[in-house]
Amino acid sequence: MFIFIERWSLPTLICTSIILFFLAIGEKMSADGALTVFKAGVQALTLDSPEDGFTLYMNFAINVSLAWAVVKVYMVSVGLEWDNIIARRMTRGHIIIAAGSRELDAYSEQAPKSKLSLAVDLASSLAPKEKIVLAVPEIDEIQRTNLWNIGVKVIAHDGNFRDLLKAVGASRAKTLIALRDNFDDNVALCRAAFSPSLKNPSLQCKCMIEPLTEKRVFRPEDYFEADTLARLRIFNEAELIARRIFSEFPPDSNVALTEQRVHVLLFGLGSVGQAIVQQVARMGHYRSGLKPKITIVDHDVHSKWLSLASSYPAISDWVIVEKIELEIERINVNMLDAWLEDDDPITIVYACGKNEISNLRVARLLLERQIENLKQKDAIIADVVALDPPGGVILADYYSHGDHGGHFHVFSLVGADGASEGSTITGSLLTDTDDTIARSIHDAYRANDLALKERKPDHKIHPNSRPWEDLQEDIRDANRMVAGHFDVKMRAIDCFLGSIDEDTEANLSVDELEVLSIMEHNRWWADRALNGWRFGPIRNDIQKVHPNMVPYDELSEADKQKDRDSVLEMIKILRSEGAIIVRN
Known part of the structure; x- marks a missing residue:
């Protein structure tokens, strides 16, 4: 509502004044046939004369327009104060994007790469559909004005994180995207957002960990309490881009x-x-x-x-x-x-x-x-x-106007081929689409493990048979990989995922199921190997040893069946989400 008022009030008032101006001219010329259009216009614009009819309404509209123009000039010059008031007191259900950096300490070898351009791009791409509050230590006036014009509230804040969260109305927000330049700043900001003193138990936090070398060894459970992990998503810009490029x-x-x-x-x-x-x-x-x-x-x-x-x-x-x-x-x-x-x-x-x-x-x-x-x-x-780097325009222009026959594509964290609606942030973080399927995969695994315990009391429950919220991030990622690989499997049998309400479901042949099972085994094997696991005759989760890290042909029939069951379980989960296998 506030975005609509700010964006359209002044243009609406000006258009109304112009319409009333012409109506007032017509009214005066009808009352006095001797008046020319010019004289009638001059009389209509004489604001201090007692008038009625259209002239009265026009004068009122002009006065309101002038008053609102003064307010707009004020907001452009000291508009951050206006944004502060709205964000702190009035905005609800919004997305907070926090960017910027602190001063380098004496032990810092080099300045981290600034994420301000990325934050501005994200704010711009999300603004058409979401209420956005961007918090930065400082921003130039041109950028701030451009963001303000598309409805983004810009908060200039360089204090402590608790005060920052108050300034952006975090107690009423739905999502916080921490894009600070230092990953420890992002961790500290998300911890502050999870504090009971904020009184927002539903706030979701998306925490960027940069650089990639830090993300590879980062363990959220070392920094956050167990009861907050369900509301936390760790991500890395490069990894997120790579996953979506591979998918798109x-x-x-x-x-x-x-x-x-x-x-x-x-x-x-x-x-x-x-x-x-x-x-x-x-x-x-x-x-x-x-x-x-x-x-x-x-x-x-x-x-x-x-x-x-x-x-x-x-x-x-x-x-x-x-x-x-x-x-x-x-x-x-x-x-x-x-x-x-x-x-x-x-x-x-x-x-x-x-x-x-x-x-x-x-x-x-x-x-x-x-x-x-x-x-x-x-x-x-x-x-x-x-x-396409943040703020880039050259590649997007070539995609739109270049002679490439549809064989050129441009990709960034905020969209593919110029479409911000399908942005990586929206698809992977804000909607948590990836986690919906991944959670279901894990829940099915956990249910099977617990059911086996009931049938065989001597069965040892696997350490990962825990609620999703209690899983380590690398185990969550493993489930996301299972979900992400299904499109690869579908292409291998000339199929795609369709709608259960609109398409006809395909029945897989025995040979097709075997092809998908081999692909799934190889994917699982590679994922384990890249996470530091190795082959050994006896499974040892502590030492990361597994006997099934061998080619599919060398597995026992029982272990091959596990891969087949994994594929069938995935099909079942997708069907429960309204997706079915359809032949091309």
Whole structure:
């Protein structure tokens, strides 16, 4: 309501005044036929003359417009105070985005990367459908005015977090997205938001942990009480982007039904590039059974790869990697032709360089070469997906107006191909769609474990047979991976997930179920290996040893049945959510 009043009051008053002005002219000319239009207009605008009829109403509207214009000028000049009043006292059910940083202490080696641009982009993308309050230490007047014009309340606050939460009306908010530059600031802010003194037991907190190396070892249970974990979601910008890129623009879409190897051409091995490699290793398990190949082009690529491999020693067991030491800006047409002629044809290209101009250049060159090659031989054009940095406009413009035949896509944390409605934040964090399915998967696992205990009293309940809220984050992530891989499985049997109300459900054949079971086993095996598990004849959860970390053919029939049951259970869960398997 306040957004509507602020945005449309003055234009409405001005339009009303103009309409009444012309009506007043017509009224005066009807009363005095000798008056010209000009004289009638002058008389109508004489505000101190006693008038009635349309002139009276017009004068009133003009006075109100002038008064409201004064208020608007005040709000533009000292508008933060206005936003403070509304956010602190009146806004309810809103989303808080907290960005900014504190001063570096004496032990800080370097300043963290600012998330202000990301916060502004998120606020802008969410504003059309949500009430947004953005809290930052400072912001330039142009940005603040632009945000204010789309309904975002901007709070300038650089005090302690308890005062900040009061200033943004956190006691009446529904969600807090902590995007501070330091991850410990985000943890402290979320802890303050969970405090009973805030008196908001339903507040959901989304806590960004940066950089990626910190996210890999972060354990929420070390920082938060058990009764608050259900309202907490930890995320990392690079990981979130990588998961959604893999989902929105899968590398197997052109070869899912074939025996061809998936081959990813990746430009840039920064945080997003590393997260994409990790995602391919965890989720790249296809009908062909072949390991996916990744060709990585970047400067200092070998040292970056060593950093990634040190965090995930098993990653080389699950992907074939070719590393090319080269600055993205130095790529030429001959190099692109050589990569396109690889024995394993490229199936997708991800341009994840830090420079959007470099991403644009390599995307255009690649598409031009592929289209040219298509004239000479029958081939499939690999789509190019470019990462759009916060505040970027060049890639989005090329997507909208460039000559790429629909084979170019742009992606960022706030949307894909220019559509903010399907933003990563909205799809993965605010609606918790991923967790809805993941929770159901875990609940089914827990129910089966407890049922087995009833049938066999000597059965030992698994340590992870606990409520979702009590699970460690890596176990929650494992369930999210199960849910995320189902689309890959559907493409492998030429199916998709449809609506139970509108589509006809397909019955899987025995062979199809076996294909999906093998894919699920390989996905589970890779996920365990990347989390530090290894093969051993006797299971030991403390030492991370499991006897089933072997090829599917080497499993016992009972263990193979567990994989089949896992697939069938997933189908059952999806059906309960209104989704069924439909053949293409």
